[in-house]
Amino acid sequence: MIVKKTLGIRAIYEFGGHHLLWLTAWMVLVTALYHFTHWKWITIPWLPLSIIGIAVAFYVGFKNSQAYDRLWEGRKIWGAIINNSRMLGTMVKHFAAGETISAGQLDQLKKKMVYRHIAYVYTLREQLLMPAPWEHVSLHWLWGSYNRRRQHRLLDLAYQEELAEVAARQYLEQEERNAYDGMANRATQLIDRQTADLLSLYNSGCMNMMQHIEMQRVLNSFYEEQGKAERIKRFPFPRQYGSFSFLFVCIFVFLLPFGLVAEFSKLGGNGVWLCIPFGVITGWVYVLMEMIGDYTENPFEGLYNDVPMLSICRTIEIDLLQMIGEGNVPVPIQAKNGFLM
Template sequence: MLVKKNLSLKDIYKFAGQHLLWLFPWMLSVTALYYFTHWKFITIPWLPLSLIGTAVAFYVGFKNNQSYDRLWEARKIWGAMVNNSRKLSTMVKNIKGENSVSDESTDNIRKKIIHNHIVYLYQLREQLLRPVRWEHVSLYGAFGFYNQKRRDRIFKDFENELKEIHYLRYISKEEIQELQQFNNPATQLLDQQTQLIQKLLDQHSINYMQQIELQASINSFYDEQGRAERIKNFPFPRKYASFSFVFVCIFVFLLPFGIVGEFAKLGDEMIWLSIPVGVIVGFIYVVMELIGDYSENPFEGLQNDIPMLSICRTIEIDLLQMMGEKDIPKPIQPKNNILL
């Protein structure tokens, strides 16, 4: 997630500047062809071109709106994770049966639930970051390679923080190996939390009503995990996404043929102004398309994604402090204006 208030020209160039490498030569070639040949038949009247541009703008706007909905829903899911984790922790810590007696065994079970839950959050994050075939980091060719490099650079900046996850003190190596046998380890971790809550009931540390409340809290994570997996595993409808790209390409292809005719009316020397104008207009449409395209998939580890690592660390800190532990990790800090 980008945390700067305003993007610099350097940031904009990093995001979409590579498209200037074909926009400028295309506008230049059409302008030069018209200037040196005066072939008026290659020009396009501005009215039909403006109609195409308006239609494309509406279509791209619709796509961007729907893409933002996916991104914002993903953020709401992790916001709910934060709230529900705090609720679960305070209930696990404080809810006790009428005749319950606090002993070392019971305290260890309560602590194990919280530790297990922290592991669950990090595991869910890791599962959501696994690339699927329609994401940018899974593409072949130059664009896929470029986005893979982007992701690698971001992960390298947070190398130390990511290493800390693999040395979590909350789970043993044997438990890790056991989890690796399952297709969905995060779900199994939630199931283990249910088993631990059942142990509290068996030891009469909580009553049936309290067990129901605790299980309802666990169930809320199944719901939020399912919503996140739906976004991850169900792509933005490819026809909406693909045709938006195609329409932008058609408009940018036709754009210089319309602009050059308009500037030719102002005189031969003014024809060359169609190059910067065409590049600016084309770049605006390309960037609008890219914004929607990169907002479709909020769980692929790029700079526009949900900062799941930071959210997990925030929850971890809150839960450990609730349990009275002293060895508290530090919050994740932005690096190069990106929060992972």
């Protein structure tokens, strides 16, 4: 997630500045061809070109709106996970010893449930970061390689210390970790184990039926929010919208210099060369609008526009550890170079 109020020139160039190169080359080619050959027939009237531009802008705007909805829904899902995690922590903290369980045994079980939930949120994050075929990090050739390098710089290099600290904190016992080996969805199994421990607490008299029902409702809410996140992850933004939006922008940018060169040639003299800067700027705006929506539609792929899952998981970890009185509590995740993951 980008946390800077404004993006610097370097950040803008890294995101879409390379498109200025081929846009400039295309505008120069058409303008030079018109200027030196005087081929009037290669020009097109500005009116139909402007109609195409308006149509493309509406279409790209619709795509960006829907892509933002996917990003914002992903953030709301993790916001709900934070709130429900706090409810789970405070409920577990205030269980009282029952008839068949001592205070010491209860404290161990409380700690085990809190630890397991911390392991759950980190496991869910790892599962959501697994690349899907339609995401940028899964693309082939140069573009996919470029995005994989960007992901590596963010996840493996910038947050190397934080991820190493997460790996070092073993919140699950070795026996329990081994039990999840080979499971298709480890996060789901962790909540299932929480339910089993909850039933054990109920049978031990540590809670009444109403408390048990409410506690189970909180656990079930994690299944609900996890399912919502998996729906976004596993169901792509409809490719007919994404693909045709890209195609329409390409058509408009291709036609753009043929319309601009005719308009600027009316200025006389060397006025025709103004087609180059204005064409590059106009084309770049459309290309960036397309790219913004394209990168926003996947909020769980480990790139700059992601929901900051690592930071959210750390927030949950800190809250729950402090609830049960742990002294060794990690520090919050800080933004690196204006990005928070």
